[in-house]
Amino acid sequence: MPATGEVFPLDRDQVPTHWYNVRADLPFEVPAPQPPPLPEGVTEGPRTLRPQLPLSLYRQGTGTQRYVEIPEPVRSEYQRWRPTPLYRATRLERALETPAHIYFKFEGTSPSGSHKINTALPQAYYYSRSGVTEMVTGTGAGQWGTALAMASHPYGMDTTVFMVRSSYEQKPYRGTLMRLNGARVIKSPSNLTEVGRTALRENPDHPGSLGIANAEAIEYAATRPAARFSVGSGETHVLLHQTVIGEEALLQMRTAGEFPDVVIGAMGAGSNFAGITFPFYREGLTENRCLRFVAIEPEACPKMTRGRYLLDYTDFSGVTPRTRMYTLGHKFAAYPIHAGGLRYHGAAPVVSAMYDNKLIEAIAYAQSRVFEAGRTFAKAEGIVPAPESAHAIARAIDEAAEARRERRKRVILFGLSGHGLLDLGAYEQFLAGDMVDSRPSDEEIQDSLASLL
Numbered sequence: 001m002p003a004t005g006e007v008f009p010l011d012r013d014q015v016p017t018h019w020y021n022v023r024a025d026l027p028f029e030v031p032a033p034q035p036p037p038l039p040e041g042v043t044e045g046p047r048t049l050r051p052q053l054p055l056s057l058y059r060q061g062t063g064t065q066r067y068v069e070i071p072e073p074v075r076s077e078y079q080r081w082r083p084t085p086l087y088r089a090t091r092l093e094r095a096l097e098t099p100a101h102i103y104f105k106f107e108g109t110s111p112s113g114s115h116k117i118n119t120a121l122p123q124a125y126y127y128s129r130s131g132v133t134e135m136v137t138g139t140g141a142g143q144w145g146t147a148l149a150m151a152s153h154p155y156g157m158d159t160t161v162f163m164v165r166s167s168y169e170q171k172p173y174r175g176t177l178m179r180l181n182g183a184r185v186i187k188s189p190s191n192l193t194e195v196g197r198t199a200l201r202e203n204p205d206h207p208g209s210l211g212i213a214n215a216e217a218i219e220y221a222a223t224r225p226a227a228r229f230s231v232g233s234g235e236t237h238v239l240l241h242q243t244v245i246g247e248e249a250l251l252q253m254r255t256a257g258e259f260p261d262v263v264i265g266a267m268g269a270g271s272n273f274a275g276i277t278f279p280f281y282r283e284g285l286t287e288n289r290c291l292r293f294v295a296i297e298p299e300a301c302p303k304m305t306r307g308r309y310l311l312d313y314t315d316f317s318g319v320t321p322r323t324r325m326y327t328l329g330h331k332f333a334a335y336p337i338h339a340g341g342l343r344y345h346g347a348a349p350v351v352s353a354m355y356d357n358k359l360i361e362a363i364a365y366a367q368s369r370v371f372e373a374g375r376t377f378a379k380a381e382g383i384v385p386a387p388e389s390a391h392a393i394a395r396a397i398d399e400a401a402e403a404r405r406e407r408r409k410r411v412i413l414f415g416l417s418g419h420g421l422l423d424l425g426a427y428e429q430f431l432a433g434d435m436v437d438s439r440p441s442d443e444e445i446q447d448s449l450a451s452l453l
Contacts, residue, residue, distance in 0.1 A: 006090060008252040010083035017070055020243040022278040022350065023236070024066035025285065030236075030353045032062075033321035034311060052221070052229045053237075054130040057123065061237040068240060074122045078244065084109050086252035092380040093400070100403035100410040101258060102396055105249045105276060106383070107417050112177075114386065114418030115272050116147035116232055119241035123230050124151035134158040134227035136220055138188065138213030140268070141167050141340030141388065142174025143418055144232030149183035159183040160227070162190065162216045164343070165208035166336030173422045188213040195219050195317045207336040210269075210344045211316035218315055234269035234314060234348045242275030245415065250279050253413065259287050262399055264414040266391040267295035267304065267362065268341045270348030276415035281359070293360040295351070296391040298370070300438045301334035301343050303327055304355055304362035306445055310452045312346055325352040328440075329448035335438035337367050338426035339387035345448075365394050366437040371430040373397050374420065386418040387426055 023030055053061070060068055070078070089102040107115035127135060135152045138161070139145030145161035152159045161183050168175060168187045175185045186192060188208045189199035195215040199206050206212075214231065221227040232238065253259060263280050265273035277293045284291035297304055304326045312327040314320045327346035328334075334343040347355070354360050367387075374390035376397065377383070385393055392414040403410035420427065429435050 006088040006256070008086045008255045010248060010251055012079045012083070014248070014251060015075060015078050015082045016244045016247040017075065018067040019070060019240045020247060020279050020282065021063065021066055021068060021240055022274070022281060023064050025282050026354070028353065028357055030350050031324040033323045035321055054126045056126045057237045060240055061235055071122070071125060074125050077121050081110050082244065083248045084245070086249055087381070088256065089381055092377060095376065095380045096397060096400045096404065098400040098404040099408065100400040100412055102400060103253065103256065103260070103411070103413045104416045105245055105413070107245060107415070108383070108386070108419035112143060112147040112150050113422070114143040114147065115242060115245060115275060116144045117151060118244055118275065119232065119238045119271065120144070120147035120151035122241050124148070124155050124157065127228060127230065128155035128157060132157065132226060132228045134160065134224060135230050136160045136217045136227050137230045137232065138162045138164070138210055138217045139232065140164050140210045140213070140343055142171050142178070143341060145183065145185065146174060146177045146181070148230060148232065149178045149181035153182050160217070160220065161185050162188040162213040162220070164188055164210055164213050164340060165206065167340035170336070170338060170340070170425065171422055188216050190216060192216070193219040207333065209316065209333040211314070211330050215315040215317040215319070218319060219317070233271035233344070234346070236348070236350055238271050239274035239278070239348055239350060242271045243278050245275035246277060246279030249276060249413065250283060258411050260291065260411045260413040261288070262292040262294060262410070262412055264294045264296060264392045264395045264399070264412070266342060266388045266415070266417060267297040267347065268388065269344045269346065270351040272388070272415055272417040274348065274351060276413070277360070294395055295355070295360055295362045296395045297362060297364050298337055298339055298342050298391065299364045299366045300337045300440070301328065301345070302364045302440070303345060303347050305364045308449055309352060309356050310449070312452055314346065323349045325349050326355060327452070328445055329452060332448040334440070337438065338423060339367070339370065339391065341388045342391065363395060365391055366439070368430070368435050368437050370394050371427065371435060374427070375430070383416070384420040384424070384427070385416055386420040387423055389415070389417045389420070392416070
């Protein structure tokens with residue numbers, strides 16, 4: 001067991017029986033997706049995107065009922081490693097000399113090493129029941145591709161993963177994990193699809209983006225009758241599945257005898273942030289109306305702090321329905337920072353609507369600041385955090401510093417979405433002083449958004 005402070009365990013029978021749908025408790029409607037616009041004078045699209053979601057997942061993503069029952073086969077799989085531990089980071093508190101109480105929910109104990117398997121398992125379950133025999137997806141840092149390969153293999157489904165080039169090269173062992181579980185892993189942009197070939201013609205050294213990887217996966221799946229595209233973040237059904245994290249954390253915080261003043265999560269497209277925060281949003285309506293929710297994104301991909309709330313595509317090629325979200329534009333390609341899971345151009349529609357209605361906050365951090373926080377945490381608590389998770393740690397440290405300056409107790413909870421044992425190369429670069437920060441200019445963002453304005 002890591003050298004952490006207090007731990008607040010739960011029994012296997014306390015694994016949630018239902019996912020929580022935050023839309024039931026929002027004081028506004030989340031805008032529905034809209035189909036891509038057709039060129040003037042055209043009545044039928046040149047390429048029809050075959051429905052990718054089983055009806056069961058579609059209903060989960062569009063429904064407004066407060067709770068959705070977790071199928072028993074999925075809950076049984078969850079119980080292989082869930083409940084995941086909640087720790088109080090007492091050693092970090094001492095190192096920071098803060099009166100704050102810092103808690104973290106650790107999802108790195110899952111078979112895939114991150115929270116992504118929380119949605120990969122139900123997706124594999126529902127897709128297999130609908131007759132799909134091949135799952136196709138795009139992945140940023142590789143946690144999602146790993147989780148989907150692990151979840152699909154037991155159902156006899158093949159898995160094809162288009163992995164963003166920068167992460168493919170930075171994190172080779174993520175690809176190894178996927179291949180160990182039977183997946184075919186393709187560096188994106190690739191020559192297998194027209195989307196990939198176009199990107200490579202424009203830039204033979206293109207670092208890739210999750211938007212491109214997803215577009216390649218969609219195009220590739222369209223050519224295979226029994227294949228379907230699956231997505232690991234952003235979509236409402238994905239956020240729903242991740243609420244097992246927050247539901248468990250609520251029970252564990254009650255065991256600790258405290259309720260948070262602030263809940264923090266790293267922000268890519270939104271699955272990790274939603275998983276830890278949404279159940280606390282529900283409970284905060286009665287237990288602590290001053291409860292704050294803070295999403296932390298990289299300065300290299302600041303879709304919430306510097307993007308616009310617009311209708312945009314979720315993929316690079318623009319074949320998916322458009323959703324209203326905070327976005328940098330679907331053509332945006334962020335600098336290849338090590339937190340590859342946070343390089344997505346847009347934020348989930350539900351999270352975006354909450355941010356637009358000022359129910360949550362958003363802050364962006366530079367890469368070097370994030371890795372410094374990761375080092376501080378690893379030295380204090382004995383867990384190496386994934387670069388994505390270290391964004392949340394950086395904010396937790398800043399919140400603790402504010403509590404020290406104010407000489408006032410503050411209860412802080414953050415989601416530690418995964419371990420960083422396959423990211424040691426990035427930490428080595430940080431320790432060597434070779435890490436580079438990147439921040440897009442206003443002009444770059446404006447150019448990327450131009451076609452949407």
